[in-house]
Amino acid sequence: MELNSYQTDGFYDEVFDTDGKAREEARLLLETIESLEDGELLRCQRVAEALLLQMGITFNVYGDSAGTERIFPFDLIPRIVTAEEWDWVERGLKQRIHALNEFIDDIYHDQKILKDKVIPEEIIKSATFYRPQCRGVNPPGRVWCHITGTDLVRHGDGQIYVLEDNLRVPSGVSYVLENRDLMKRTFPRVFAGLKVRPVDIYPSKLLEMLESIAPPHAANKPTVVLLTPGMYNSAYFEHSFLAQRMGIQLVEGRDLVVQDGYVCMRTTKGLRRVDVIYRRLDDDFLDPQVFRPDSLLGVPGIMDVYRAGKVSLANAPGNGVADDKVVYAYVPDMIRYYEGAEPILPNVPTYLCWRDADRQHVLQNLDKLVVKSANEAGGYGMLVGPHSTAAQREEFAAKITEKPRNYIAQPTLALSRVPTLIEDKLEGRHVDLRPYILYGKEIYVLPGGLTRVALRKGSLVVNSSQGGGSKDTWVLAPTEGGAGNEQ
């Protein structure tokens, strides 16, 4: 396959350097691709897509006609991360998650960081996902963010930044495992000669973490379940996949009931106690007696059991307070406050519209900035300035002026690109990277992650609901005497 016509178009390319030469870590991969006959790559891609459909690896599209399932497009060209860079990312993530967890625990207890005026109190009080109902709760080990899927992006300057922390109910890890599996099934020869770190260990690590947070009465042999909103949820595939890989039961709210102070599941042999719940349901829906009273997906009374320490929930309710994008802007300060150290991974510079000076700047530069709603995810509620129309900018200007607290703005990042198979040619497409971090007894970072790719030419939005796809992510094992110290 011919690669000479490939253009980096002035963007940071994960495979080619600025002179258009292959980066060292990508050289073997490129040689393999060049040796393929024309059309071979496309054929592999088709096989992979057919497999995805047959394996039922699909997501449900909201707002589409009921029951529409689509595959999450998969691109065969992997993203490669060197051992040295990963070592740095891993240390940065551990530091960040540790600080975020300290912060959440502090917010629901003494609020020292507010009293010390590092973060303004009104920001927390007005955060959508701040839950006063969680004040004084002591989750086992005081861990609040058990599973995190941090979004990282690389800008044109070559630097990796944290874009979002995604502490609440991060999804996508099943694609990390399935993408690797698919790669091995359809395109095994590209692995030759490269030491790619395996990702298969994730379900074991996840189960280990979940068992480690069991309430004391069940510490010996806890019953762990995964709580799903049901098969019409967009991430249902992932819920059943993880339950299957961990060998635990997949339950819905209607399968659970609170009895005699414990959470129990309805089985063919009567009620059985449940000790740890990996819940893939937002706080809002968890307990109609405490949060949204109209929720039919949750379990009435479950929060009382949780507060009494008779069931553990992962992630801990209330941890979304740190997902607020205004709170995000303070994470570097949190790291300095709790860790006494400078952040290893930088934040994207962020303008907070509730500050007068920032708002002025944002309103004057709407055509250059990306404006985001403080509490929406999935690429919704967002304005990408350079790609926007005057009408859209006007709409956002009005929104910002009306509710400045709800909006932040960031410079439009020139996200790095990875060659991607478009028709039968390779073209550069923008990517981000979502590693997964587990926190039980200690913090563990899966060596890999979900590389999402914006398949539309020029697009910067990588979300699956907005025309994004994904790629396998290869974290290379350290060479002898190199960085990293894991087995």
Next chain:
Amino acid sequence: MSNETAPLLSRAAEAVYWMARYIERAENVARFIDVNLHLQLDLPLEPAHQWQPLIDTSGDASTYLERHGKAKKSTVIKFLVWETKNLNSISSCLRAARENARSVREIISSEMWEQVNSMYLKIQTQRALAESERLPEILRAIRLGCHMFEGITDSTMSYNEAWHFLRLGRQLERADKTSRILDVKYFMLLPSANSVGTPYDDIHWAAVLKSVSGFEMYRKKHGRIAPRSIVEFLVLDREFPRAIRHCLRAADESLHAITGTPMGSCHYPSERTLAPLRAELDYTPVESIINQGLHEYLDALQGRMNTIDDGLARDFFHAAPDDLPAAEGDAA
């Protein structure tokens, strides 16, 4: 593993049970239609009467009448194979089987899921071929696909509680379908039941046997085609996998495996319905069935099998928390 002894969720038990019933139903309907297509080629002169029995066997005769009126080949096939409004059409059965499988994907094996999923995806793409020459081929593929699902199930899934619910669903559905096809065809052929078999009757009776894949096995055991022997074979045979007695024995075994009650005793209400039925079939001579009237006998049998279904729902699928034993151990 933290959950190796945990019993099945009630919701999962029900989903597995219905998944198996729908697969079995799809396979049976495909076979009935296929046999009828063949029969039509042998007996071209009486097309008018050939398609109504198929509708009668499906149990949806009134729905059909309301929507389509007289039983014509093309509408019957559309109704039984493709119609999405008919919840028992092959297409609907495969959709329902898949939906149920999807909700218990972590309980069944991946191979089973992929098989149901690809059968479902395939029939969606074949909808356009509804009236084509390729129908027998499509029906054959569905039968094979269902058989494959059964084989995959029995060779990739542990024979655990979920498997027993699956087998229970499969066997009860199978018994129901055998009783229906026998009932309808016997009724049709009744005037000639006592007369000497004409070649014409032979073809019809052979078709009944073929409808349950039983022609060859019947021949080995009983030789000549005779209505009495056919009734004996399809209702009372111990060894033939689609004989009602065999199906109910297998269902009873699985029910006891689920409840843990020793064979021969009953604890749950559903056991108290199934076990006596099974015992009766063990000791009923075929003469007594024919003397009381096959139709009456089969009608009563179907009624009792429906009671088993209700009993399973009450005992395992939809038990209210208050009816259930309390949580065990230190939860109290």
